[in-house]
Amino acid sequence: MKLTGALERVLRVMVADPSAPHYGYDLMKAAKLPSGTLYPMLARLQQDGLVDAEWEAQRQDAAGRPPRKYYRLTAEGLRVARLELAQAASGAPARRTGHGAARPAPGSTR
C-alpha cells in the first residue's frame, strides 16, 4: 500500500474513531476529498481487506431515505493504518515526495 496524501487523510478520519461507521459523503466531507478520489480508494481498500462495507438497516425515522452503505476499518485495516500513519508522522518524507521517490534506485533489488 502506498500512502498518498489523500489516503492518509481518509485513514486519519477512520482511525480517529475506528468503531464508527462512515458513509461515503461523510468521508468526503471529513477528508475533504472529491467522490472521484474517495470511491476508487475505498474499493481498493476493500479489495485488500482493510475496509469492510455493510448496508445500513432500514430505520423507521429515516423518513423515506434509502439505506446507506457504511464503511469501517477491519482489524487488519486498523493495524495497517496505524502503522502507516505512525511511519508518516515519524518523518519518512521520501515516501511522500511524489512518483520520483517511488521508483527503486538503479541497481537496487527489491
Place this chain on the structure above:
Amino acid sequence: MSPAPRVQRIAEWLIQAVCRRLPADVRTERCREWTAELPAILDGQGTRPSFLRALRVLSFCVGIFWTTRQLNRSARGSSRRRNAQWRTGAIRTRPPDVAVRAVRGLLIWLIIVAIALGIFTLLHPRGLPPVLPVALVLALAIGFDGFCLADIARAAQVRYLHKWTWALICLAQCPLGGILYLSIGHIGRPRPVPPGEPKP
C-alpha cells in the same frame, strides 16, 4: 418551493446512466449506494443557495463517472494487458486501437464544440460574428495538439525521432503532424522496468 427533488431526480438519472458502464454483478449495489448519498448532499446545509447544492451534486456525479472508469479499469486491466490477452486468445474482442481511441476523442471534442456553438447561436440569434469560425478551428487545433503533446510527454519512448522533434512537428503542422505522430511515432503506454534489469 425547493428545487431539491428535481435536482435529486436528475442526479439519480445521471448515476443510473453512469452505473450502466459497470459490470452487471456490481451495478445495482453501486447504484443503490451512490443514490443513497444524494439526500445527505442535498440536505446537508439548508442555508446554502440552491445552485451551489446543484453544483455539488453535479460534481459528485462527475466523481462517480470517474470512479466507474477506475473500477472498470482495475477489473479488466490496462489496455496493454488486454492487448496481450487478446493475442493469447483469452478474450475474444480486440481492444480498440490507439487510432480508434484518438478519433473517438476527437469526435467527442467536436460534439462538445458543436454544443457550445449551438448554445452561443441560441443566445445570439442575429448571427455569428466572423470571429467564431476562427475560434472553432482554433479550439479544435488546440484540443488535438494538446492531446498529441500530452501523449508525447507521457510516453516513455517514441519511435524514429526524438520526443522534442515529434512535439515540434505536432506544433508546426497542426493536424498533419499530430496524425503522423499518432500513426507512426506513437508506441503506447510505458512498460514498467522489472527490478534488476538495466534501464533502457
